[in-house]
Amino acid sequence: MDGDANVQSFDLINNNTVQSGDTVLIKLPNGETRSVKVDRDSTISLGRIGSFYADELLDKPHGLTYEITGKTLKVLPPRTLQEVEDTDATNELINDGELVQPLTLSEIEALKRSGTHASDIIRTQIEKHTNYSLKNEYSKEKYKQRKEAKYSKTFTVVEPTLFNVCEYWYNKDQNRIRDLRADTLSQLLNMANVRPGGRYIAVDDASGLVVSGILERLGGEGRLITICDVDCPPAYPAMVQMNFKKEQVSSVLTSLNWATAQEDYVPIGASLESTSGVIRSERQRIRLDKRRVVSDALTSAREELFAGEFDGLIIASIYDPFPVVEMLSPYLGGSASIVVQSPYAQPLTDLQAKMRTSPHFLGPSITESWLRRYQVLPGRTHPTMNTTGSGGFLLHAIKV
């Protein structure tokens, strides 16, 4: 296979293990996910769960589940599904609210202090639970799970895949990512035909989730110019959890803002030449050099944008989409894809109506994504309760 050399260099930029400086997603027993920075020689605290030495995570693959014992970590074996054996017990004799708390709070605290393992606390509780044997097996299972979520000192390092990072942000702050759900994000990337080596223009007011998706798909090969509404390169906070290696970003990503992306833009302010024509000090020279680097980067990004022939335009913007499309689509090559995301149907509806009267856009169409997740356990397969409402809307069209 001739791709072998490539695959190796690829592994250099996409690590499968946790490295010092990475930001990892940690899933707690109660289902909550936290974003935690892992620095060598530091201690990570997970509140009630406990704290541990960060070094314990370094060079370990993502996806493992650990138990905190002291300040060290023990890898737990993967959990397989448990069959629930049906017994004759039903919930017939259980009355709501009558569940007697089998251990008092102070008793539990005492057990915890004495270092009793979570599973033993739970066992003790079950033994003392007067009604436990009356419960049907499903309820027993649920009871055990609830208690486990409460007392266990375990956590899982979630792999920083685009899917997981998107889910993390969606649960944390849906508004900040314009309701961009993982399924919609994946559709957006496919509709825009994002591939290694491709050249794209993007507008990302979704905290950098769209940019993260494109950068990951490019894998350090290709081009991404983003247009933003701040005067320095935007932060794109969602990129933090992706743990991109520097090269994967710097070789690919450049940003312009709405002003510098105008063809008639002229930078104001002092010219790069020293006013007197003489450089007076070393400090002044360094300052001028720095400004020249910035200015050269700006000039070349502008030239690149205006030279056009980009492969795709991806917009997840707070601004009226039609002027954005009108301004940026001339820089697309023929047959390039345009994808516009919105949490609302209305802006895309108006956009579609405008685009279909233009000879430059072929087949503008709107889709809404729908997703349902199921719990699959032997004998207990059902849709999950917290299925989200809408994944947002996408408009796709082809530049012609």
Add this chain to the structure above:
Amino acid sequence: MWSTDREVAAGDVVIIWQTRDIIQPLLITPGKDLNSRFGHYRHADLIGVPYGSKVGSSNGKGFIHVLRPTPELWTMALPHRTQILYLADIAFITSWLNIRRGSRVIEAGTGSGSFSHSVVRTIGSAGHLWSYEFHEVRAEKAREEFNRHGMADIVTLTHRNVCKDGFTVTDTVDSVFLDLPAPWDAVEHAKKALRKDCTTRICCFSPCMEQVLRTVTALNDAGFTDITMYETLLKPHDVHQIPVPISLSDIVDKLKKSEFKREEKRLRQIANSSKRKRDSSVDKDDGSKKAKTDDDTSNTAEIGPAAVPVTIQSITETTPVPSQPAKVNLSKPMQEVRGHTSYLTFARLLPISFSPQMPDLDENMVKSDTASSS
């Protein structure tokens, strides 16, 4: 993959877009013609045309758009040899399986290659796809397609029954995708093919819940974890331009006016009929037509056929309307959704060197083994 040149060249595969529902692939072969409902085109005339161009037919019957293929267009245009996967499922599977540049992926069966094209685009030349198909003719067709589309370096296509004979690689791939009737028979083989130094993933695509349950048991028995299942759909929306509804106060005014007119009419009718009674008592033998006075004529006009136009007139009167009424754009989900839905079952396989074996793990396996065989 496909040509990245600006212009169409001989030997390129292009996508011919006639309407949203008529999208077809075309291998540009000088000397050949394309005949369709939208006219007549010589392949030779398409050479040198920039991708994305609108081209008129030589017989003036219509026009087509000549597009650069993408996996998404290919899915809409490809010759169906089997059921195929569509955008929503493909995108979701790609994302959950974390397929990206450089990934090594297995798929079975190849079928019509809809999923294959998308994966090859996403993994690029740094990645690799191993694709398996046990139907010989389909395997051959797919192989020809992969060659024609410049994917041969990235895809290894093998004609074999993966449920019986397994895959051709071990400890190699990052993810496995199974779209075949009995995925549970391929799960152990899939486990062998997956690399063991990091977390890897599997997806099984099945239309029936019964298949899902069998798959889940097989995955569990093989030591896969975090088993979960999804259904995903794309709901297309249609945009309609409809006139802005007139305001409620206009309607209230209109209703009031017409009520007022009706009342007027009623009173006039009453007045008329009592007049007629009087008249008829005067010239009883003449018949109504002869008896009509000027007064009568104008009245019949108002009471009779004119009654309807009055209301219509009042609408146009009260709406301060320009000749073109204002329109508003509204969208609603389309009636029909293309593509067939299936259940997507996912699971992870954790790296073995990092997962200590626990005695009760084996116990579990035995337990579910008996459960699945009973």
